[in-house]
Structure formats: structure tokens, C-alpha cells
Amino acid sequence: MKQVRLGVIGCGGMARAHMRYFNTIPGLVFAAAADNFSANLDLVTEEHGVEGFTDGMKLIKSGSVDAIMICTPHYFHPDLSIAGMKAGLHVLTEKPVAVTAHEAARVEKVHAKHPGLVYAAMFQIRAHPLWQRIRRTLHNGELGCIQRVNWIVTNWFRTMAYYNQAEWRATWKGEGGGVLLNQCPHNLDLLCWLLGSPSEVRAFLSLGKYHHIEVEDEVTAYMTWNGQKKGLIHPKGATGVFVTTTGESPGTDRLEIVGDRGKLVLEDGKLAITQTHESVMQYCVETDEAFGQPGRDEITIATGGDDPGHRVVTANFIEAIQKPVTPLICSGQDGLAELELGNAMLYSGLIHEPVKIPMRRAAFDKHLKNLIAKSKFKKGKIRKAKVDMDKSFH
Template sequence: MTTASPLTAAVVGCGVIGRHHARVLVGHPGFRVTAAVDAVLPAATALADEVAASTGERPVVSETLDKALDQADVDVVVVCSPSGLHVELAETALARGRHVVIEKPLDVSIASARRIADLASDARAQGLCVTVISQHRFDPANRVVAQAAHDGRFGRVSSGLASVAWWRSQGYYDSGDWRGTWALDGGGAVMNQGVHTVDLLVWMLGRPVEVSAQTGLLAHERIEVEDVAVATVRFESGALAVVHATTAAYPGLTTRIQVHGDAGSGVVTDDRLEYFHVAAPGAGTGLQEALDTANQAEGLVEADQLVGGPPEEQHFLRGHARQYDDILRAIRTGEAPGVTVDDALLSLATVKAIYVSATLGRPVAVDDVLTGVLDDQDVTVGVRS
């Protein structure tokens, strides 16, 4: 394979998110989809049919990753399975010498996630790239706010907010027997809908130290996990933040992240820059300059690179396309990807600390969850009267 040849990819897990990845890969000049893998073979067949209709090239269809790797040319394994299967699939791919892309979250348990982190460390020494999808870190609006926080343009960052006020119907949870389970879904509104926004908060505000949380199951039935959660997070810098995540906000509202400091603030709503101001004279203090920066970057991924769909879906796919640009760069150059497994592990530990705190009814140290001092698997919905 020459450096100009597209990287070949196997998509493992051919449900909704697997099809999203396949669409991005089909529209990206740096990748080809050569295998579709799912234990439910009709799902893999349907994804392969979609790829073939777009490219004229039909991927290999398989029920297992090992068989797909035997039958197809695969450089990169894209793990889009239920979350509780991530470590097993990543281990298989790395043992076969393939690069690995893991859809969020890293896994459903910290012990499994630490195992992936160890594998990723060994893989780096072999020239293999392991990364985790966190596409919103590549959204222009989020990058403008994060850069301002990291560069000190907001002064001392004092507080933040991460809010995901969404709606999921009972039918959503009933659509798969793995949905809403601790074993395979790993959690509810925080783990699945809020994990990206928690990740952004950690990226922007720095290392989290302590979490205090409550969770509840208030609007759905026949699931084990929460549909509403609130938490406060204290960061190493002293900054405080609020996390709010729910799938019980009918009919589904916004995702919002706020960063505040003693010299400026930034607000992003639904991945769009809503407010930006810094106090430093001559530093480009206003919203318009930040909007211009974000809008210019937004145009770097053209819609016609992707495969159809409404504007909202196109925007969603653009984030993945930007991250795949970064993944391609990391593989080609041997440099670290923009989102490392260690990054994803810290964000996962923060999410898991929310569950542990809600279960124990007290604040918990993030490092105690990260290192296994507190068992992140012994959690419940945490409803208290």
C-alpha cells in the first residue's frame, strides 16, 4: 500500500452508529469500507448493500471480526458494537495488527477501559493507532471556546455547565434488549447521551477531582439505568461545574456547554457558538470574531463529501469526518491522534464517578474510580425519596 492509497476499514456493529461511520468513510477520500461485521448478519448485509450502492464495491459480510480479517483487506477496525463489547473487539483487532477506532464510550467499565489503555500503550510501540470517537472536540465552536480556555483568554476559569436535555421514547429503549442495561449500555442519559458533553467539559476545564451526583428513573419503564442525572464537579484548578443529562425532556431540547472565567466566557448550544467575550483590550474580544473563526472552520468539510441526508445529520457527520481527518493524519505520520485512549479514560471515569456518587449518596474522588478503589460496576439508578 502506498501512502496515497486509501486505508481500508471494517465496520464492526452495523446498527445506527455503524451506518453513520460507514457513510462518513464512504465520503472520505482517505478510506474504503471493505468489511461489515455484525452478530446479526442481516444488519451487516444491509450496511454492505448501502456501501455497494454508493461505491460499486461490496464489503465482505461476516458475523465475526476474526472471519472478516481473514477474508478482507483491513487496515482499520471501527468498533461500533454495544459498549460492553468494545474491549473484546479492540483486543482482537490489535492482536491481528490493525489500527482501532472505538465509538464512545470507551467501554462500560473502568477495568475494561484500563485494559484498552494498556493495549493502546503497547500498540503505539508497534506503530498502531488506537483512538476513541469524540467528534465534538473537532467542532469549530467547541474548539474556539476550548482554545480560549487553554490560552488563558478567559482568565482564571471559574465554572462551567454541561447540559443535555433530550427525549428518548419508550420505544427507543424497547428497540434492543441491550438498551438500558448496565452490562451492555453501561448507563443511561449520562453514559449514552451526555458522555460527549461531559468529555467537552473535561477537555475545556482540565482534570476533574471530585463529583457529587444524584440520578433517577422517572419517565421510562423496563430499563435498569437512569433517564435523569445532575452532578457537580470540582476540578484540579478549583473550578466548579454542573452536569445535567436527561432523556426525559420532551420533546427534546438542546445540548449546551458554558465556560466562565474572570476575564471572559463562551457558550456553545447544539454545537453552535452562541456567546463569546473576553475582556483583554485588543484581543479580539467579541462574539463576531469568534463566530467568523468558527464559521470559517465549519466550511472546511463540504457537505458534498458526505452521502445525502438532512442538514442536521450532515452537521453530525461533519464532526466524524473531521475526526477521521485526524485519524488519517495520525496513522500516516505515526503521531498521536487528537483524542487518545487516556483522554477517553479520564472522561469515562468522570461519567462513572457520577454513577458511583449517586449510588453511595456522597461525593467521590474521580481518581478513586479511575484506579479501582471504588468499584464502578456496583452501581444502581440511585433513586432516593
Template sequence: MADTTENHQVAIVGCGVIGRTHADTISARPDATVTALIDGDAAARQALATRLTEAGHPEPKQYDDLTAALSGADISLVAICTPSGTHAALAEQALNEKKHVVIEKPLDVDLTRARRLGAAASRAAGHGVISSVISQHRFDPGSALVAQAIRAGRFGQLTSAVATVAWWRSDEYYASAGWRGTWAQDGGGALMNQGVHTVDLMLWFMGRPVSIQAQAIRAAHHAIEVEDTVVATLTFESGAVGTLHATTAAFPGGRTRVSVHGTEGGAEVEDDLLRRFNADNSTEDVPVEAERPGGHVAQYEDIFGAIGNGQQPGITVQDAIDALATVRAVYIASTLQRPVKFIDVLEGRYDDVEVSRGIGLPPN
């Protein structure tokens, strides 16, 4: 539990849809107040400020940029809710000012910036400053139960995993904001934007991959730069294998599912709820209540608890770097049309590969 004697003073950077989610989650807590809103769009700032005040919360100060906010407002934590390609630079700026940082997924779209942020986060941790990246589905009760069972060996030897994100996004969705569907700010398509949470869950369950091969295409949305459909196969350090699929070209939109399989059991999480759970060599499903996901509320509880207890949060910047490197490895493998080693991508040996040239129409 968080230390409720402390009043966390939070700045929200980016006042769009996800910024509202963070603001609502934070302002609902008795130990936290949104004290600053930062966005170059004055109308977006004002709309979120009005939302907070109409809900009975103090009116936050408003700023065009983070630099002004850091010098002008009382801030202990900065929540980064801007387009993906801006995350690392803003987070590093806040950490350099000894502010705790929460970054919306993904960590960034560029591994070089992500590694630099990782180093900054490590330095800041030495001064008691925490940093975390939103991956709220690790806090869903069903996903947590699966992870616990894996750590306890209740599924036996893990043999395989299957992860799929079958969603639909219209052309209007991509046109609704200039950064959507671009390499520079979105960093990728169906996998980077919609699928990164599922990638994170797969890594949490299965561990780091060793090698990855993939095919990424634009199947339906030809006005965007990035992929709308991708399929990959992964080999993990344990020897298990997995398949990963993400698409925004599955009208009218399907389900998100992660399943893990082992010699003594397995489980399936579908749309954030645990649908199947066998363990300890039993053929009977263990009854599972349909508990609702934990979401941002549960992750912020973990974050504020880490601050209050002087500990690292449940999800670190390094966890997010691993997820980003996996996504990048998928794009690189598709571009090069051959398997790539995860460690080579993680350590920067493929940083000069232009993945944009490898994403196109389905091959004839």
C-alpha cells in the first residue's frame, strides 16, 4: 500500500485521451493531486483542467512545456502521456530534476534514446528517484496468477506460447492525429502501438527471446507509413517457442489473447481476464472468478507504494526496454527477411537498419 501520509504532486505532460486517464486515476487518490498540466495545445490543457475542477479537485497550473512547469509548479512526479516518440527525452529531463517519472507505453520508439533513458533511470534510482512505464495488464488478477504459477513451476516445462491482438482501426483513426501511423512518432503500427502490452505479457510469462523472425505488412491501411498486420515466431531462452500476431485490419475488431502451454499445465488470458487455468498435472480447470482488470489504478498503487517505501516499482524502465527491443527485432527481422538475435537488437547492432523500407503491401 502507498504511504497515504505523503501528498504526491503530479504533472501530466500531454492532455489527450491517455492524459485524461492518468489524471482521473491520480486525482481519485487521497494521497495525490494533479498540480500541473503541460501541453502545447491550450484547448486540450483547459479541457482537462475543467474536467478536474468540475470533479471537485484543485485547479492545476497550465504550461506550454515541461521546462516551464518544472520551474513554476510544485511537482514530485511527472507522468509522460505525449506521442510515443517524445517519451524518453521528456522523462530524462524530469529525472535530471530529481522528479519521479511514470511513462505511458511504449517507453519510446527509438532504442538509442531508450538506452540513454535507462542509464538516467539507474542514476536517479541511486538518489531514491523511481521511474516506471505503464504496462497495467501485469496487474490484472488473472495475468498475475499465471505469472505466479510459472515462477512456481506449476505448468512444468514451458513449451510454447501464442499471443494475438486482433483489432480494427479505421482510416479515420489514423487521420485523427498527425503522429498516428508514422515511424517518427508512433514508431510502428499494430505491434508497437496496439500490441506492446501483449508483447510485455509474453515476455513476463516466457522470459527474454533469443531469436525472432517475422513478416510485417500493410494489409488494409495504405495511407500510413507503418504496418497494420504482423506475424512473428520467437524462440525463448528456456527453449520454448512462441507466435506473436497483431493487426488493426481485423474488422470489426476481435479479441486479445495470450496462452501459455507446458508439460504439466497452462493458461489462457483473453481480453485481460483468465479464461483457462490448468496446473500441477491436473486435467481439471481450476475455477477462476471473472475478476476485472487492475489497470492504471493498480499500477499507480504500485508506483506510489514504491515511492513511499523507497523501493523499485514492479515495472522498471529495463522491462520496457526489453519490450521495445522485441518489437524492434520483429520489424528488423521483417525488413531483413531473416531471423535476428534479440541480444543483437538490444545492444544496438541493428540500430542503423531502416525498418520503414521493410513494411509494405503483402508479397505476391
């Protein structure tokens, strides 16, 4: 089996979590690491005995690796991906693949010129058995045409100590967004993976409502799917609501998807699927019962399942390099859809208008650049949340 020499760029918390399982993946040889913060680099080179570089670009040009895993803050993901591809390296990037859809598309263009290279993204939740089951249910048409999706995902609670961990976090300049860009990419990816991208979004958001940060920490978005694209499973007019925040505890994680032949609910790791005996719309127009409801069966209650986590995506990446016919769990190209949805929600909330998808990427980029240019925010000075909850909510 072909050995793949892997270099990791960015040696922070996530990278070090990945490194713990590297020796369990056949064919993966952890060969090098890079970080421009020497304390983090030293931790890794000492523990794993790998070659160290103080700059990701030096690692890319070193000739010591066949593939790179990018675990830096998000803004660096596209440039490192592109440099890696241009140097003939396979690329596995942490989520999000970039900060803006425009940047993600730039990487795609370069990848199109190097089709022999594997370009994958770390959206590991796709591999979980419950999510695989949900996707099969929808794509087999078990719920009929999809009418509505509601996802309350407010269990992303984060403290100020979390945001103060690193300068880049929760700033326009260092991160490019808040809960939509850091915590929610997995949720947004799953939405797009299950249902396809919405056609339009109108979002309402609050910037630094619960934390001393300048980016969004609370979002409520209304989405519509117009069903125009071929192969989509929703009819014209399916709607969705997505609610998220990092300021609530205890949080909720409840997904409800309703179709013309039933519904599924995923909450607390428990999946319940109910199927109706006939089309609800047909029953609605044909029955003589004023308060009747179509018969139904609860067909599945599935719980838990082993969480294959990050390891399975990395193993899939290595296997795709070794055996190019291997389908990727999540390609880098797939990472564009969730990013565009997150960008569209953020942009809509900032300009107080609905935003169509695909969005006007240049207009969003300009808006983000302005936010960065105008920012006078000093992070880390106040450790206490600025909101006095007693005064605010009584």
C-alpha cells in the first residue's frame, strides 16, 4: 500500500486532536508540521518527532510531504490549499474551506487544473450513522416531497474564556464571522447535503449580544427552496427556519423535516421517523372528514451509533490518494455550498434584506472588507460579558 507522507499546517487545538489518531490509519505517515507560533510547533515536533517548519509555505515547498492537512484559522485555508495544489500536494482542509464563497471558488478553479489531486474537507458529521440514515430516508423518497425544515441548534454555548483563547477568534479581521462561520459550518453543510442549497434566505442576527465580540452570536434565518434545480428533492416552495446562538445554556439541538409522506425528528441523538399511509395533500383534498388525519406508522427510532468522528474523514482522504476511485465523504468543492449559505445568512442579517443564492459574492466581500476596515474593536480587554442580563431581560 502506498505510504502517504502528511504535513499538518497549524498546530493548535484541532490539529493536535487529529494527530492523536494518525498512527491508527494505514498508510498515513505523519512527516512534518508547521506553525508560526513556536510554542505550538515545539509541542508537536517534540511529541511526534516530526520535521518542523515555522511557516506553512516552507513545509509545502520542502519536498518532505505528499499531502497537507490545513488546521490554521480559516482565512489562511484558501491560500494554503492553492499553494499545496500548485506544489502537487493533496489537500485536506479543516472547515470552513474559506471565509467567503468567492475565496472557496478561487480554490476550486485551481483544483480544476489539478484534477489528479485529492481535495477534501473536514465535515466529519456526514459520516455518522444517524446522518447517513437521514440522508437515505430523504433521498429514497420515504418522506415524499419535502415541505418544511426547522433546525434549532442552540447548543453551541461558548464562554468569553473560549473567545479570549486566541486573538483571531470572533473578529472580522481574524475570523471573518461568528457562530455561522465557526460553529455552524457542520449544520449548514448537513442542510445543503440533505436538501440542496436554498434559493433565498432572510436572516436576523445580533452582533456580540451575549459576548464581548464584534461578530454574530445569535441568528434566526428563514430559507426558501424554489425547486428549480434538477434532481432536488423538495418541491417549489419548501421553507426552512434555522436558529442558532453561542449564548444559550442549556441549548437545544432539534431538527425536524416534514414531507408529504411523513416527518423525521432528530433530537438528543434520537431519530424518529413517521410515515403516513398516503399522500397528506391528497388526503387533504379527498377526505370527507373535517378533522381527519391520514393514518401513520412510526417506522424507526434509531439512537446514537458510534461517532466515527474526524478519523474517518482523514482515513477516507488517505484512501482516496491511494485508490483514486474512492469517493470522498466530503470534497473541498462540497465545502462551497455551506459557505455560501452561511455568507448569505450573514449578509442578509447585515443589510436587512433577503439574499438570493447563489449570492452576489463581490458585494458580500466588499461589505466584509468594510467591516474589517472600520473595526475599532479591542478584543480581550473585557473578560466579563458586556450584557447585564438582569437589567436587559427584566
